[in-house]
Amino acid sequence: MKFAFCLFKYFPFGGLQRDFRRIAEECLRRGHQVAVFTMAWDGEPPPGLEVNLLPSGKFSNHGRCREFARRARTAIAGGGFDAVVGFNKMPGLDVYFAADPCFEAKVRQKHGPLYRLGGRYRCYAEFERAVFAPAAATEILLISEVEKPHFIAQYGTPEERFHFLPPGIDRDRIAKPEDAATRLEVRRELGMAEEELLVLMVGSGFKTKGLDRALRALAALPDKLRQRSRLVVIGQGKAGPFLKLARKLGVEQRLSLLGGRGDVPRFLAAADLLLHPSYYENTGTVLVEALAAGLPVLATEICGYAHYVRQSRAGLLVPSPFRQEELDRMLSLMLNSAERETWRSNALAFAAQADIFSLPQRAADIIEAKALKGRGA
Structure with a gap:
């Protein structure tokens, strides 16, 4: 046909x-x-x-x-x-x-x-x-x-x-045995030590995806936690206003805007948390991609695919109506939490049995x- x-x-x-x-x-x-x-x-x-x-x-x-x-x-x-x-x-x-x-x-x-x-x-x-x-x-x-x-x-x-x-995520997002080596490789490329925390955002259209919210949450972290955290953003968008905001908030050195890339799976393997504080999101495919990679998720509950995060018990959702203070609190909690390994295990178990492809x-x-x-x- x-x-x-x-x-x-x-x-x-x-x-x-x-x-x-x-x-x-x-x-x-x-x-x-x-x-x-x-x-x-x-x-x-x-x-x-x-x-x-x-x-x-x-x-x-x-x-x-x-x-x-x-x-x-x-x-x-x-x-x-x-x-x-x-x-x-x-x-x-x-x-x-x-x-x-x-x-x-x-x-x-x-x-x-x-x-x-x-x-x-x-x-x-x-x-x-x-x-x-x-x-x-x-x-x-x-x-x-x-x-x-x-x-x-x-x-x-x-x-x-x-x-x-x-959902229709690519199978290259699934966690792989070589992810531990990939994690070290990506961190070397970014100049990050193993003990540093990589917070990942993926998506084009920085305004809609809530990059301003993410920068404010990064700036609100306790000093020691902020100094060992890096926000890495993959996607296309107008970077100027957000670089200006990062400078104003004092977190410019903790931000990496990498543009659109075709090697997102490498960064899912290298990250400690996916952050997705969107203002609006009909779906949010990256939430499910993160779960398939075993990456805990922090997202706004208005995302269409947020229910997968709740169903998998692999992260937290910022309730509506959105409050910046709540995102700040949840980001700090998740980066400090001993539950990260449990969230990872839950994500992998969910991806192994759910129809997400x-x-x-x-x-x-x-x-x-x-x-x-x-x-x-």
Whole structure:
């Protein structure tokens, strides 16, 4: 079969982009043809994937998205595709991978009626309605149950169109016998002694991921504990404001911003704690990746995958509403705790029996079923 995948932008280190790539690779592995339509592509595509660039010269983000949706529909029409799969909301999709929150619910929570007169609102509301309206035929792939009630409340979307997917982490995240040697190797690269504590953050978009919260928590540690702790951040984002905040807090020397990297498993092996104090997180795949690596987790409970941390008993969750003082207290507690080895054992036991790998396979199953239905099979 032949599938069209639509994605606004691809870059190697985004969570949505990684899921897109894994699903595309699974479809290719099954012998299907996959063509992606996107405004921008950064990096090497997987073998066999056809990449079609549809750049837009519009000034605003929503203008570029609307122009892309129009051009994608034109490019896809007559191409003999059995299913159109979207990784961003837009009209004309047979299957939508729901990585983003409910736009309409957020607007009604945060903005007044005047906001809904603007072009940005009209574009994104129209795109979301095209996917979730009761009369639409789009199948919805959910990676978190958190947003489902919001979509149903806003649009009355039928329950049967939602399909929940398990996490889809890469198996290279699983703890390995050679991790002890990797831990020493990474620490040498960072100039860290074995007795120092490596607090790891992974994720692009530093503002949303709560890097400011992490820096404040690092600065609030007792002096001796702070002097033997290092916050290591992997991901893409605007570093300037956070370097300025680190200097203001006096922790610039305890911070390493490494940018986006493809060797995250090495750092999961080297770390003592994963810190993920996000302001918002539909899923938080890195939480499950940390559990697979046997790494204790400290995260905000608003993360869609936070329930895996609770279920595994492999870390702590900062309750909502968020209080910085509570994060400060929990970080100090976890870094000092004799329970770290228990948390590690619990994480490994959980990862050994839970389904945390099959997202690409389940997504491909649903895409195939939708395509066959469209053929009348």
